[in-house]
Each structure stands twice: as structure tokens, then as C-alpha cells.
Amino acid sequence: MATNYNAYYLFSTQMYWWEYNGGDTGTAFQVGNDAVFGVSKGAMRFENITVAQGTTVYDAQIFIWVGLKSGSNIKIKMHGIDEDNTSAFGSNPFGRPQTTAYSLLDDSIPSSGQWRSINATDSINEILARSGWASGNAMGFAFQDNSSSADSWIFDASSNHGSLLFIKLAADPDFTPTPTGVLAPSFPIDPKYGIKISNINAKTATSKQLYYFSGKKELQTLKRLKLTETVPQTHHTLPYLPCAIGYFEDANGMHMAGSYLSQFDVGVGTLYVNNEYVFIYPGVGKFAYVYVFIDPLG
Amino acid sequence: MSTYGISVSKPGVNARTVSDKDSQFKGSFTTLKILKSGEAAFQTNGSGNGSLSVRHGLGFSPAFYVFRKGTASFSFLDATSYSNCYFPNPEATNEWISGTFSCYTTTSDLIISATSQAANTIYTFKYYIFIDLAQDFSGNQIFTLKNQYGIEIGKSGKNVKTSQDYEKSYSNKYRSLQYYKESFQAGALPSLPAMNGRVNSDTSSSIAQEGSYVDIQHGLGYPPFFLVFATSTSLSFLSPVVDGGGIFDTSATLIHGWCNNSIIRITHYRENTGTTSSPDGGGLGGSSFINYKCFIFTEDLAS
Numbered sequence: 001m002a003t004n005y006n007a008y009y010l011f012s013t014q015m016y017w018w019e020y021n022g023g024d025t026g027t028a029f030q031v032g033n034d035a036v037f038g039v040s041k042g043a044m045r046f047e048n049i050t051v052a053q054g055t056t057v058y059d060a061q062i063f064i065w066v067g068l069k070s071g072s073n074i075k076i077k078m079h080g081i082d083e084d085n086t087s088a089f090g091s092n093p094f095g096r097p098q099t100t101a102y103s104l105l106d107d108s109i110p111s112s113g114q115w116r117s118i119n120a121t122d123s124i125n126e127i128l129a130r131s132g133w134a135s136g137n138a139m140g141f142a143f144q145d146n147s148s149s150a151d152s153w154i155f156d157a158s159s160n161h162g163s164l165l166f167i168k169l170a171a172d173p174d175f176t177p178t179p180t181g182v183l184a185p186s187f188p189i190d191p192k193y194g195i196k197i198s199n200i201n202a203k204t205a206t207s208k209q210l211y212y213f214s215g216k217k218e219l220q221t222l223k224r225l226k227l228t229e230t231v232p233q234t235h236h237t238l239p240y241l242p243c244a245i246g247y248f249e250d251a252n253g254m255h256m257a258g259s260y261l262s263q264f265d266v267g268v269g270t271l272y273v274n275n276e277y278v279f280i281y282p283g284v285g286k287f288a289y290v291y292v293f294i295d296p297l298g
Numbered sequence: 299m300s301t302y303g304i305s306v307s308k309p310g311v312n313a314r315t316v317s318d319k320d321s322q323f324k325g326s327f328t329t330l331k332i333l334k335s336g337e338a339a340f341q342t343n344g345s346g347n348g349s350l351s352v353r354h355g356l357g358f359s360p361a362f363y364v365f366r367k368g369t370a371s372f373s374f375l376d377a378t379s380y381s382n383c384y385f386p387n388p389e390a391t392n393e394w395i396s397g398t399f400s401c402y403t404t405t406s407d408l409i410i411s412a413t414s415q416a417a418n419t420i421y422t423f424k425y426y427i428f429i430d431l432a433q434d435f436s437g438n439q440i441f442t443l444k445n446q447y448g449i450e451i452g453k454s455g456k457n458v459k460t461s462q463d464y465e466k467s468y469s470n471k472y473r474s475l476q477y478y479k480e481s482f483q484a485g486a487l488p489s490l491p492a493m494n495g496r497v498n499s500d501t502s503s504s505i506a507q508e509g510s511y512v513d514i515q516h517g518l519g520y521p522p523f524f525l526v527f528a529t530s531t532s533l534s535f536l537s538p539v540v541d542g543g544g545i546f547d548t549s550a551t552l553i554h555g556w557c558n559n560s561i562i563r564i565t566h567y568r569e570n571t572g573t574t575s576s577p578d579g580g581g582l583g584g585s586s587f588i589n590y591k592c593f594i595f596t597e598d599l600a601s
Contacts, residue, residue, distance in 0.1 A: 195306070197449065197470045207476075207478065207596045210476075210596070211470055211472065212323075212468070212473075212474055212476065213476065214306045214322055216476040216478070216596065217322045217323070218322065218323040218327075218468075218475070218476055218477070219329065219330055219475045219476070219477065220318075220324065220327035220328070221328040221330070221430075222318075224328070224430070224431065226433070226434045240319075241534045243525070243527060243593065244536070245361075245363075245525070245536060247359070247361065247403075247432040247433075249433075250402070252402050252404070252409065253359055253402035253404040254359040254402055254404075254432040254433060255389060255400070255401060255402045256362070256363065256364070256387050256389065256401060257536065258390055258535075258537065258538050258539070259535045259537075259538070259553075269389075270535075271535065271536045272535045272536075273527075273533070273535075274532050274533050287433075287434075289361075289431065289432045289433055289434070291330070294319050294327055295593070297527050297591040
């Protein structure tokens with residue numbers, strides 16, 4: 001797989017510049033508002049940037065090494081040096097053309113020996129878009145103070161260069177796995193498998209001892225409701241004749257419905273089912289209660 | 299089926315797509331939940347009266363089912379008598395055993411009573427009382443089984459923690475009525491001969507009658523809880539059927555069932571009992587075919 005990240009270091013001479021109030025030097029880098037040296041601006045140059053012309057990088061950061069520091073917060077404005085191949089900083093580079101793109105930083109200053117990063121993506125992409133850019137050329141960047149508080153600055157010491165340019169060419173690849181279908185497992189039709197519920201050892205309980213076993217079908221109620229003398233039926237809404245049981249009222253209590261006439265008035269207690277209804281005739285002034293099950297009779 | 303809940307299907311069947319009627323269990327459908335069951339008996343007095351009550355204490359009339367235990371005997375169809383049989387719904391007449399009994403629940407008890415039956419006779423019954431309703435009720439159960447641990451499934455939109463037990467689809471506090479198997483049988487009623495008539499007092503004259511039965515070899519080794527539905531064309535009736543209105547194209551068709559340790563017997567029988575001067579409803583009964591659907595459950599009536 002191609003490398004997605006590249007890092008470039010400042011580690012030789014003529015790679016940086018410091019301009020301060022009344023002078024400048026190529027022996028160090030500083031940016032900020034110095035109580036002694038006044039407002040400072042610095043420049044960095046990174047060599048051998050191995051990115052092809054026309055590339056749009058995904059992300060680029062310059063990590064400014066804090067060799068020495070002052071203050072707690074720094075405000076910086078950074079442009080790229082808009083050249084095909086930025087030459088070594090043998091003299092003050094702040095007169096060179098700068099990219100239209102720039103970056104702002106307003107952040108705390110870490111302790112010495114750490115870095116503070118600034119985004120350089122837009123500036124770099126502008127340089128890469130130059131027709132004269134070629135992989136392996138050098139890039140330069142100009143940093144200026146952007147109204148930092150008094151005596152707030154960052155200094156990259158000449159003998160301990162740690163600043164680096166970090167370029168990420170593309171977004172991180174998506175390693176999200178593609179879901180794949182898993183064939184449904186084939187479970188043996190064995191009473192050992194499934195759900196068993198009992199009040200004794202469920203593993204050894206017989207069918208008639210179990211309170212519930214997933215291997216057996218339940219008699220399941222689709223609906224249950226009260227029927228009256230005037231409305232002695234209910235729609236079952238099923239495309240088949242369903243199983244049903246029920247109860248009907250007399251002066252004593254609730255009796256099982258069926259279809260028997262000997263001790264009750266004609267039709268009382270009769271339960272029957274047709275393609276639309278479940279019917280229990282409860283008798284004059286009485287009610288019935290019906291259970292319509294989902295189970296078919298056919 | 300709603301998106302949420304439990305669906306149980308047979309092995310090899312997708313529980314997500316199984317139809318309601320083919321599912322083993324779905325949490326959206328209530329099961330009949332057995333609160334208590336048992337055998338109970340009473341002895342009639344010299345007038346043939348007696349009763350028993352089984353306290354349930356629920357505060358509403360619950361669903362229930364009663365089987366009568368006894369010896370099955372009907373010489374017209376079978377010379378053999380069968381002991382230790384169970385007859386569903388003792389309120390109905392049954393050609394295989396004499397006597398009828400009133401069975402009903404109140405808000406506190408299941409009552410089984412005899413009026414003018416055989417005197418000084420012990421009658422035995424197997425009863426099931428469900429936690430489920432036999433009347434409209436929305437209040438609190440007076441009593442409930444205490445069991446803080448287990449599985450309970452509530453109805454859609456109902457808080458299972460606060461629902462009454464009679465509202466729940468399932469609770470492992472109760473045995474549920476589970477299938478052992480289903481059975482389809484067909485019975486035929488050939489044409490009933492014309493009634494030749496008899497004098498009321500002349501009991502020796504023949505009565506035009508015919509009948510038959512179908513046996514289901516359930517293979518359980520014990521008498522199971524069962525339900526039988528008799529279907530003719532687009533109508534179906536829950537057995538026992540005592541048909542005085544020509545449901546099955548005749549007068550007084552009787553459809554009964556009973557079970558023992560090995561079989562469930564479903565009988566269809568009819569007769570003409572008119573007299574010469576009062577022939578019974580025209581006397582003739584056409585041929586008829588009846589289909590039976592028998593639900594056999596795992597419940598043991600003998601335990």
C-alpha cells in the first residue's frame with residue numbers, strides 16, 4: 001500500500017530565518033511579540049517535498065518546535081512562499097511572493113520541548129498547483145505575528161531544530177468491513193434445543209411437566225372479547241375458519257360454550273364459526289365471552 | 299407482527315417471516331395460562347343432587363374447562379366399554395355416558411353440580427382454571443402467584459411489570475396450553491332411513507338411528523386435554539354438539555368425544571325418535587359429511 005503520510009524536517013542551515021525589530025538572521029527561527037526584539041517574524045524551508053505537481057493533499061500541518069518560549073498564548077498568520085522551488089534562505093526571504101492562501105493560529109504556547117501545530121493545507125495546495133512545481137522541490141513558509149500579547153513568542157533554537165512539515169496525502173482508508181451474510185444455522189430437530197420453562201429441572205422435565213417449550217406450538221389468542229344478546233358475534237378477520245372457545249352467562253355464573261341445548265334455552269351457549277364470524281348466543285339479557293385463536297381449523 | 303417482541307418458529311423456519319398461524323409462539327398473542335388444575339369429586343345424595351367448588355379467589359370469572367371422568371359405553375356403536383375415560387364439557391349429553399352436570403365459574407369459585415342424577419353416586423371430574431378472563435374485567439386480581447423471577451411477556455402497549463396476569467401474553471408462573479399435535483379426521487353420515495313410526499309407549503319399536511366414530515391414536519400414553527371442532531361446509535362447531543336444529547342436515551345430531559390413555563374417539567350419531575302420529579321433523583335425514591379438527595395438548599388429564 002502507498003505511503004499516505006510524509007514528514008519533512010528542518011535540520012540544516014539556510015532552512016529558516018528570523019526577522020526582528022532592527023535586524024534579521026538566518027541562524028534561528030522566531031515568531032511572536034518579543035519584549036526585547038520586538039515583533040518577530042520567521043520563515044522555514046523544507047526540502048525534497050515528494051508530492052507530485054497538481055496533487056491536492058488531504059491535510060498538512062507545520063509543527064513549530066518550541067525550543068525557547070515566552071508568554072502563554074501566540075497568534076500567528078502564515079503564508080506559503082509562492083515559488084516553484086524555494087531556494088535556500090541565504091538572505092531575508094520576506095520579500096519573496098507569498099501564496100494567497102494563509103493560515104491563522106491562536107493558541108496556547110506549550111512548554112519548551114514540545115510543538116505547536118499550524119495548518120498549512122491551503123498554502124501547500126496552492127504551491128502544488130503551480131505549473132512549475134515538481135516533486136522533490138523545496139517549499140518555504142513565512143510566519144508573522146498576528147497581534148500576540150506582549151512578550152509572547154516561540155523560538156526554534158539553531159542547534160536543536162525540531163520543526164517539521166507533516167503532509168497527509170489522502171483521507172485514511174475505510175477499514176469498515178463489508179457485512180457478509182451468514183447462512184442460517186441448521187439446528188437439529190432435537191428436543192434438547194430450544195427454550196424450556198418449568199418449575200422443575202427443565203432438562204429432564206417431560207412434555208406434560210413443562211410450562212413452556214419452544215418446540216411445541218402454543219394455542220394463541222387472536223382476540224378475546226365480550227359478546228351480548230344484541231351483538232353475539234365478532235369478526236375474526238382471518239382468511240380461514242379459526243379455532244375458538246367461549247363462555248356464556250346464566251344466573252349462576254359463566255358456563256363453557258359448545259352446542260348443546262338440553263338444559264338451556266334453544267341456542268343458548270352455542271358456539272360456531274363461519275368464514276366471517278365467531279358466534280356465541282348468550283341468551284336474553286346475558287353476555288358471552290369468546291376467545292378466537294389464531295389457529296386454523298383447516 | 300410488530301417490530302418488537304418475541305417470535306418462535308419451528309426449526310428451519312424463519313421466525314421473522316413465519317405467518318402468525320404457523321408460528322409456535324408470538325408475544326403479541328395471549329396464551330391460555332393454567333392457574334390451577336386437578337381432580338375433584340363429589341357424591342350425590344339420595345335425590346341425586348350434589349356439588350363441589352374449587353376456590354380460585356381471582357375476583358372475576360375466569361376461563362376454565364372441565365372433563366368428566368368415567369366409563370365410556372355405547373353398545374349401539376361399540377360392544378366394548380372403556381374405563382378411565384375423560385368426557386369434555388359435562389354440561390352436554392353424551393351417548394357414551396349418562397348424566398349431565400352444571401359447570402360454571404363465579405368471581406370466587408368453579409362450581410360443578412348435579413341435579414337429579416343417580417343417587418348416592420360418586421362423580422369425578424378433571425378441571426382446569428385459567429388465569430384468563432371469562433368476563434369483561436379490568437381491575438386488579440385479588441390474588442396472584444408470587445414469583446419475582448422468570449419470563450413474562452406483556453401485550454403491546456402494556457407495561458409488563460404492572461400488567462395484571464390476565465392481561466399478559468405469557469408468564470412462566472403458569473403452564474400454558476401447548477399443542478401435542480393436531481389431527482384432521484373425516485366422518486360420514488349416510489342417509490338416515492325414513493322413520494316408520496312407533497307408538498309413544500311402545501319402546502320396543504325400532505328407532506331409526508345411525509352413527510359412527512373416528513379414533514385418533516394419540517400415542518401419549520395418558521389421556522390428553524383435547525378440543526374437537528366439527529366442520530360442515532363453511533360452519534364449524536365446538537364439540538360437544540347437540541344439534542336440534544338440523545345443523546348437519548338432520549335432527550338431533552350428536553357429536554361427542556372422549557379420550558383415554560390411547561385414543562381420542564369422536565362420535566357422530568343421530569336418530570329419529572318421532573311416533574306414528576308425530577313423525578320427527580319429516581323423518582328423513584340426508585347424507586352428510588363432517589370434518590373434524592382435533593387439537594391435542596400436552597396436558598395430562600390423569601395427573
